[in-house]
Amino acid sequence: MKKKNNNKINSLSGPNESLGSFNNSVVVALSGGVDSSVSALILKNKGFNVRAVFMKLDNSTEKEKTAKKVAKEIGVPFEVIDLRKEFKEIIIDYFIKEYRIGNTPNPCVLCNKEIKFGLLLKKFNNDFLATGHYAKTKDGRLYKAKDYKKDQSYFLWKLNPKTLKKVIFPLSKMTKEDVKEIARKNKLSVSKKESQEICFIKETNNEFLKKYIKEKDGDIMDKEGNIVGKHKGVWFYTIGQRRGIGLSGGPYWVIGKDVKRNKLIISSDEKDLFSKDVSFKNANWIRKVDFPLRVKAKIRYGHKGDFGVLNNNKLVFDRPQKAITSGQSIVFYNKSEVIGGGIIK
Template identity: 35%
Template structure:
C-alpha cells in the first residue's frame, strides 16, 4: 500500500479527497497545518484554526485514519507574511495563495510528509495531474479541474516537476456539488461547511487591517486622472523591433498630480491595489472611481472613472528571468522564440488568447485583447489547452 499524507484543512474538499484516497486503497494519514499563532498581530477575534483543526480531526476519526497537527507558523511568517509586507511596501500586490502552495504546502509540508515515509502528498485542490512520456522520460502535467467554475490550477502555477511527481489531486475530476454530495453520503461533519475565504490554512484575515498593524498609516492624496488627458491619446511611435513595441505596450505610465485633480484623502498608498474600487470613499463622480496606479514613494493614489478608463487597460506585460517559472521544463522558450497560449492574470479570469515572446532579460506576454488592471506582483499563468505550462510574477 502506498502511503499518502493529505493536508486536511477542516474543509469539505480535503475531507472528500481523504475519503476517495482511502477508497482507492491508499494508506492515508491526515495532517493539519497550523500556520499562525502570533497574537501580536490580531487577525480577527474568532479563532478559526481551532474550529478547522477540530473539524479535520472529526473527519479523520470518521474515516478511521491517523491524524496529527504540524506547526508551520514560523515558516509561514518568514516565507509568506514577511514577503507580503515587503511587496506591499514596494507598492506591489502579492498573491498569498500561490505563495502558500509553492512555499508551504508543496515544500515545507511536503518535506515533512516525505520524512514520515509518504509516497505522495494530497490536497483538496480542483485540478488534475497528467503523466506523459517524452524522450523516454516521464513528464508531469498540471491540468485544469473538470469543474470550470472551481478550477484551481492557477493557484498551483509555481509547482515544479519534482513537486508534481509526489502530488495527488483526488477531487480534480469532480464538480463542487458532487464533492458536497459525497461528503453528505459519508456523513462527514464538513458536508455543508462554507468555503473559507481567508488566507490558506489561517482563516479569516482582513488583509488591509492586518497590514495596517504593520505598515503605519500615512495620509496622502487621491488624484483623479481624466480619460482625455494627453498621455492616453499619444500616437504610437514607429518601432525598429518587436521587442521595442512590446516594451512600449507593457510600459508603466508615469502620472503626476498636475495631470488631474485632488478628489480625496487616503491613509496609505500601500494599502491599495490597481483596479480596486472599494475603500476610496470618494463620492460625487458620474462613474465609480477605480485605482489606476499607486505611488508609494510620493504616497499618492491615482484614480480614474469607470471600468473602461484607459489607465486600467493594457495589452502586454513583462516577467523578468528570475521570476519566470515553467511547470513544463521541456517547453522552455529560448531567446527570440514565441509561443501562442491562453493566459490569465488572476484566479477567476476566463483564459485569454496571448503570445509569449522570450527576450534576453525575460519574457513578454502580449494579449490579443486589452486586459484590465495588470498588477505588479501578481502572477500571470499560461496554458496550452487545459494544461498550465508556466507562470511568472508580473514586473
C-alpha cells in the first residue's frame, strides 16, 4: 500500500454505482425471513437459475421448515447445508474468547466473511451467491444500499473484491417497505420475526456469557483510582454502559476495563466517554487507498458516522465520538462506497 509523506489529504472517485450483470446460476442463502425470501423471488422472476440453500447453524427446526416452505412457494430447489460445527468453532467460540479478553466483538462481521461468503460460497464455487443484505456491489466494490436506514454494508467490510464479484444483493435499490409489500402480494409464508441482533443468543448477553465465563469479584474504581464498589467480572461490561453497574447515585458510565487486574473504571461525567482518536488492527482494504485520506467512518452499526482523517492504522475524527469500544468494527466510507475497515484496539 502506497504511503505519502506530505500533508495532502487524498480523496477517491468512484464508478457508476449500479448492479452489474451476472451469469444465470445463483445460490440464494435462504433463511425464511422476508429479505432472503424476496431476494430469491426477484432472481427467479428475472430468469435466473435459482437454488435456495438453508444454512443450519443450530438445532432448531422452525426456520428450516419456513425456508423450505418459501422455496416451494417460489418454485426453486431447496437444500440444507449443516454448518453447526463450523459456526460453533469459528463464530461462537470467537465471540466468547473476545469477551474473555475484555473486547466487545461483532460476530456478524466475521460470520459474513467466514460462513456466508466463505464456506457457503466455496461449496458452490461455480455459482454466484445472493443474500438478503441491504447493500450494493459493482465490479468488486461495495456500496451502501438505497435504504440507508436498513443499510448493512457495515457488516461486509471484511469481504474482498474477488468475493464481491461473485455476490448479488437483489435488495440494493429497495426499501424495507418495498420488500414487505412484495412478500405480501406474493403471499410468501415468510417468518414474521425480525432478525435478532446476535442470532445465537436467545437470552441476555450476560446470561449467555455466564454459561462459559465464570464470575470473579473485582473492584469498581473511579478515574482517580478510588474503589467505589464491587463487580462480578469486567468481561460482563462494555464501554459506554450505564445500566447494570450496581452503584447507587449516578448516573455512572463504564469508561475503561483493566482485564488483567479485573478492575472496572467508571465516571459520573459522560464527557469522559468521548475521544477523537481510534487505533485499529486487522485492516481490510476493498480498494487501494493512499494515506492520509479523508473519510467518513462508523464505529458501530448504530453509529451515524462522522468525518475524519485516516492514516495507516489510525483515524482521527474531526469531532470527539462517544464510547469507542475495543473489538468493534470501524468501517470507512467514501460517500456511499465502503473502502475498508478494521477492528478497534
